[in-house]
Amino acid sequence: MGVFERLNPVTYYLFYTFPMLDGEHLIIQSAIGGESSAFGLLYDHYQPQIYRFVAIKVGRREDVEDLTHQVFLSAWQNIKSYTHRGFPFSSWLYRIARNQIADFYRARRETFSFEEVDAELFAHDPKIELAAEHHAVTARVMQAIRSLPPEHQDVLIMRFVEDLAVRDVAEALGKSEGAVKVMQHRAVKSLKDILTNDLI
Amino acid sequence: MTLFEEIKKLRAIGASREYTEKSRRLILSHTPHAHPARAEAFAFFVRAVRAGSTALVSGAFIILLILGGVAASRFFSPVEFGGLENGAIKAEADLIDIQIQLTELGEYKEEALVHAESTLRTEPLLKPAPTVTEQKKSEKKPVTLEAALDILSE
Numbered sequence: 357m358g359v360f361e362r363l364n365p366v367t368y369y370l371f372y373t374f375p376m377l378d379g380e381h382l383i384i385q386s387a388i389g390g391e392s393s394a395f396g397l398l399y400d401h402y403q404p405q406i407y408r409f410v411a412i413k414v415g416r417r418e419d420v421e422d423l424t425h426q427v428f429l430s431a432w433q434n435i436k437s438y439t440h441r442g443f444p445f446s447s448w449l450y451r452i453a454r455n456q457i458a459d460f461y462r463a464r465r466e467t468f469s470f471e472e473v474d475a476e477l478f479a480h481d482p483k484i485e486l487a488a489e490h491h492a493v494t495a496r497v498m499q500a501i502r503s504l505p506p507e508h509q510d511v512l513i514m515r516f517v518e519d520l521a522v523r524d525v526a527e528a529l530g531k532s533e534g535a536v537k538v539m540q541h542r543a544v545k546s547l548k549d550i551l552t553n554d555l556i
Numbered sequence: 557m558t559l560f561e562e563i564k565k566l567r568a569i570g571a572s573r574e575y576t577e578k579s580r581r582l583i584l585s586h587t588p589h590a591h592p593a594r595a596e597a598f599a600f601f602v603r604a605v606r607a608g609s610t611a612l613v614s615g616a617f618i619i620l621l622i623l624g625g626v627a628a629s630r631f632f633s634p635v636e637f638g639g640l641e642n643g644a645i646k647a648e649a650d651l652i653d654i655q656i657q658l659t660e661l662g663e664y665k666e667e668a669l670v671h672a673e674s675t676l677r678t679e680p681l682l683k684p685a686p687t688v689t690e691q692k693k694s695e696k697k698p699v700t701l702e703a704a705l706d707i708l709s710e
Contacts (some may be wrong), residue, residue, distance in 0.1 A: 392584040399580055408569045421571065425579045433589050497562050516563045548559055 357379050376444045377401045381394045384445060387435050395432050402429065402446050404451055412498055413457050413506075423460060427453045443527040446520070450528035454510065500550045507531075508543035515540055 377383060377397065386394035406427055411420045411483060429439075430452050438448060501509050506546045514520040522540075633656075699707075 390588060396580065396584055397563065399583065403576060403580075404570055407571045411569045412566055421575050421579070425583070428579070429583050429586065432583050433586060437590050478674065493562065493564050494568070497566065501563075512563065513566075514603045516560055544559070550560075551559065 360405065380445060384435075384438065384440055385434075388438060391434075398445055399428055401450055406449050406538055409450065409453055409510075409513050410457065412501060412517070413509060414460065415498065417503070419460065421457050423453070426456050430456070441527075444520075444524055446518075447524055447528040448512065450510070451530070452508075454528075457507075462499060479527055487502060497551070500547055503550060504543055508539055508546065511536060511539045512543045512547065 380398075383394045387398060395397065403424065406422045407420065410423045410427070411417075414420050427449060431449055433549060438445075501504050501512055504512070511525060514525045514528065515522070520528070522533050522536050526536045529536065531539070
């Protein structure tokens with residue numbers, strides 16, 4: 357457990373932001389120049405958080421894998437159009453992921469159900485074996501998050517699962533920092549209401 | 557357990573190693589597209605130049621048409637311009653008229669003098685005796701315009 361994670365949750369979320377890759381700007385420039393190994397580094401660093409983001413919003417493992425693959429494929433194919441503006445590369449990846457997920461739901465016209473929380477989503481690390489009851493709690497939280505409006509979901513995942521700074525979330529969502537703070541406040545309140553009143 | 561701690565547990569979600577390796581290999585086997593933004597910008601530039609040149613030619617043609625129309629109207633018809641004062645023109649016109657009248661008056665005077673002199677010079681010393689008709693004519697009072705018209709109408 358890191359230094360920040362030993363702090364209480366409020367302090368933790370106030371001060372901790374997800375780190376950018378060391379020398380990210382140079383790596384991105386190399387990737388823009390067509391160097392696949394540079395994009396490989398970006399993939400290794402950002403794939404886990406994009407995968408989580410997609411998994412929480414979609415739920416079924418096959419769909420999550422397809423969508424995550426599509427996000428990074430699209431990013432690599434369009435890397436030359438990327439402009440670095442001082443924000444983490446993940447902001448751009450989140451935007452691509454949001455579009456992919458929106459297209460996915462538009463095409464399938466399906467909504468999430470509890471059964472769609474795939475236990476295999478948590479099976480990436482053999483050391484982490486979640487007990488059945490633990491999985492049930494986590495699945496319930498996922499379901500509660502997914503019952504929120506899409507932008508509230510995005511804010512909750514980016515802020516509290518991925519620990520992104522408000523400005524980075526604002527960049528990823530194309531909103532002002534003030535708007536993100538308001539959305540965060542409403543999202544947390546709604547999530548608390550759903551979970552405490554057992555509304556799912 | 558707090559809400560934040562429950563949400564935090566979602567960090568346990570992750571992809572399997574097999575999937576990650578396969579996906580990574582497949583993605584990197586592709587080549588990035590040509591610069592789409594630059595290509596789009598160039599296409600936009602070409603379209604803008606085309607549209608701009610069309611608009612420029614049309615605009616120039618319209619301006620030429622307007623200027624030609626104005627020049628033609630100046631050439632073929634008198635046009636009153638707001639810059640000139642009607643009062644000044646009238647005064648000038650009146651002045652010219654007066655000068656003409658004065659000139660004419662002078663000419664009439666000269667003619668009268670010349671006529672008088674020539675009459676004196678060309679008059680024969682022995683003047684034939686006037687006829688009766690001539691006498692009547694000479695005795696006649698100066699004829700007015702109305703009287704002359706009456707005579708002619710008779």
